[in-house]
Amino acid sequence: MAYENLAFLIPLLPALAFVITFFVGKKTPYGGALIPIFAIAASFLISLLITIGLLQNPDQVISQSYHWFAILNLGILIDPLAAVMLTMVTFVSLLIHIYSVGYMSHDPAKSRYFAETSLFTASMLSLILSDNILQLFISWELVGLCSYLLIGFWYQKPSAASAAKKAFLTTRIGDVMFLAGIIVLFADLFKLVNGSIPEGVYLLRFDEIFSYIPEIAAMNATILGFEVSHLTIITLLFFGGAVGKSGQFPLHVWLPDAMEGPTTVSALIHAATMVTAGVYLVARTFPMFIAAPQSLIIVAYVGAFTALFAATMGIVMNDLKRVLAYSTISQLGYMMLGLGMGAVIGAEAVGVSIFHLVSHAFFKALLFLCAGSVIHAVGTHDMRELGGVAKVMPITAATMVAASLALAGFGIPGTSIGSTGFFSKDPIIENAYLFGEHAGNWFPYLFAIVAALLTSLYIFRLLFMTFAGKPRTNYGGHESPASMTVPLSILGILALIFGAIVVEPFNKFVSGTFVNNFVNMDIPALAEVGNYELAHHAGHEPLLILWMPVIVAVIGLLIAFVIYYQKAIDMSRFVSKDNSVYKLLYNRYYQNEIFTQLFAVKFVYEGLAMAGYHIDRFIDGIVNVISYLTIEAGDSFRKIQTGVIQHYSMAVITGVSLLVILIKLVMEVF
Structure with missing residues (x-):
């Protein structure tokens, strides 16, 4: 592959941009913004070229490994999973950096901002490229550090400093679990090789780990009187790390408070980088999860419950960014649910889940950047003070509509007509139905379909309260500059048409991640090790089930239209401290x-x-x-x-x- 020797530049260029911008950014135009923009653009170009080459030869993945010290290595692995993630992260990060030129133009610390966002991007790219679990963990910790710096970017504000500490400490809980899983894994591997490791063999590299999956699965430990497979313990510890980073219940509490940073930081965290790291970890180690009894069922339950739990809070928030924050948590729940459905559809679950991750990156980045455009123009993010914004910000309003349609998942089943979210989220819900039909367990499906209804309700509530009707205050306002509206337009187009164009080849490409010249895993055989019975009639669900996600999306839209546009119902009777349900939701179930x-x-x-x-x-x-x-x-x-x-x-x-x-x-x- 012609560009494989340049793969190391993908994380290195943004890392160098961080160093240069940090020291000399103040002396360069736009606060040093051009340095990370050019660096990330180059990383995107390399990633895209590698992905195109890999599409032609998906079996010939890029694997480069170098001795570090003792029995550890540093390495690069670009397979279909890593390739699509690299392309997505660099592309979305590039658009956010371009958008930030206008958004951060008046901030005196913009050079520090661009330095930190560049390091953030480099850390995420390094995480994706890692060919071993220890290197991935080191990059994982760097991502956490960068999120702390960016959430607390305006550290003079006590709320921002508090939110940064909350994010750092909450995610540390998951990180400790992840590290414990690595330690248990290494101990088991060391025992299996009898302490004798041949030269050039690196136990923590993914191909070595996967080769010992059956042996680790056969090792048991007694916990509270129950025999539990070591592989189940390891994968659940890994999942604990993913719960922290990807905002799953109960370690989701840091994500809404992460809104204290600049809106562009929220877009970067919620769309392209940190929160997707946990989903990527579970996807990367999927062969371990499908061979671990009960692990995928737990992933599915946690994901489905998180999707519903977060959506219930999104319908009562009045802050633009907080509504989107709970939307992110909910959509991350869908991604985890999609991976958990590997219990019935095998490796296809990786393609389905990662496709929703990529499509979510487009429309969620768009949602946050639209919110940032509004905040930048009118100076407030309280929806109760807005209304009629579409008249003064038509481009922002149009792209917000596109993002909302994608998030709600509007489309026509059985055709190629639909938003990107329709082609990425609906298959997850349909697989949850298949799981219920196959295993007799309907809770994941019920949680997912109710969450889809609430998703449509809260996003169109936001749309009508913010952009429709008449202004409720004298906020002024104007359309944002081209540096902000051009990225919005690009993401708006992708939110509408990306799914229809690439859904089938994308899923096929990514689902084949574990069959190549680096690893060659027999997923159905591993499923038997994990006691999962794969279904063989996926894609033949009843017509009503195919239409159900669209039906509930339309119902959510109609409810929002009647209440928040036509104002046919006086919500003051319900939005009251005397209403115990509203009080419970508004206070976020008293989680704080x-x-x-x-x-x-x-x-x-x-x-x-x-x-x-x-x-x-x-x-x-x-x-x-x-x-x-x-x-x-x-x-x-x-x-x-x-x-x-x-x-x-x-x-x-x-x-x-x-x-x-x-x-x-x-x-x-x-």
Whole structure:
């Protein structure tokens, strides 16, 4: 492949752009924006050329490995999964950086912003390229660090500093689980090779890991009286890391607060980089998950519940960015549900889930950039203060409509007519139906279809409250500059037509990720190891099931139209502190009170403080008792020291006499 020798430049160019922009960005035009833009554009071009070459020869993946130290390596792996991710991340990141030239034009710290976003992009690209789990984890941690820096970009604001710390600490919970999974995996692999590793063999490289899957699956541990496969333990620990990074319940709480950074940062985090890392991890290690009993079922349940749980909160938020934040959490739930459906459709689940990831990157980046365009023009992100924005920002409004149609999943089943979200989300819901039909477990499907209804409701609620009707305040407003509207237009076109053009070849291409010259996995055989029974009649669902996601999307649109455009229903009767359901949703199920006030403050902080107090008292008591006994013993022995030589002589004679008597008695006995 002609461009394979340039693969190392894909993460290296943005990394170099970070260094240059950080040190000399203030002295260059646009706050140093041009440096990361050109670097990421070059990375995108290399990624695109490699992807095109790989499409022609999908079996010949790029694999480059170099010795690092001891039994570890640094390597590059570009297979179909990595190729589409690289192309998506570089493309969306490039558009966001171009958009940021206008959006951040008045920020005095824009050079720091472009340096950090460039490092963020480089870290994500390095994560995708990794050919071993340890290198992936190191890049994973760099992504977390960059998210901390960008969420807290306006660190002068207490809310931004708090949100950054919350994101960093919450995702650390998942990161510790991920690291624990790597340690358990390495211990099992080391045991399987009897501690003898041939030169040039790297145990943590994905091809080596996958080759030992049956042996690891056969190893069991007893947990709470149950026999659990080591592979199940490892994959669930990996999934714990993905739950933190990709905002799955219950570690999703950091994502809405991540809105404290610039809107372009929100677009970068929610569309192209950090939150997709967890989905990518599960997809990358999919052969392990499908061979691990129960792991994919847990992934499916968590994903389906997250999709529904987040959507219920999205319908009551009044902040433009918070609605989109809960939308991101919900759509990430769909992606995890799609991977979990590997329990019935095998490797095809990877193609379906990653296609939704890519399409979501387009329309979610568009949604956030449209929100940023509105905020940049009118100075507020409270939907209750807007209305009629379409009259002053027609391009932003048109692209927002395109993104909303994609998110809601409008299209015509059985045809090539539909938005990108229609072609990516609907197959996940249909697979959930297949899972229910095949396994008799209908909860994932029910969660997914209700979440689809709520998705349509909250996004068209946002659309009508913000862009339709008359202005509710004197916000002024104007259309954004070309540097912002051109990226919006490009993403708007992709949100509408990308799915129809590439859905079938994309899914086929990515689903073949695990059959090539790097790995050659028999997924159906691994499914038997994991006790999953794959279905053989996928794609033959009843017509009503094919139409159901579109039907609920239309119902959500009509409800939003009647309530928020025609105002046929007086919502003040429901939007009230006296309404317990609304209060519960608006307060986000009191998650902040439960996690922060109850768990973090009461349980952890006050618990540790109380434990520390009692430990200090216990240690002080021991020290006091020892000192008291020492002093008393000293006082007692001091009384013996009379200074009279006769007393000392008598003591010596008495002691020697007793010692002689004792020795004689012992000798007589033995």
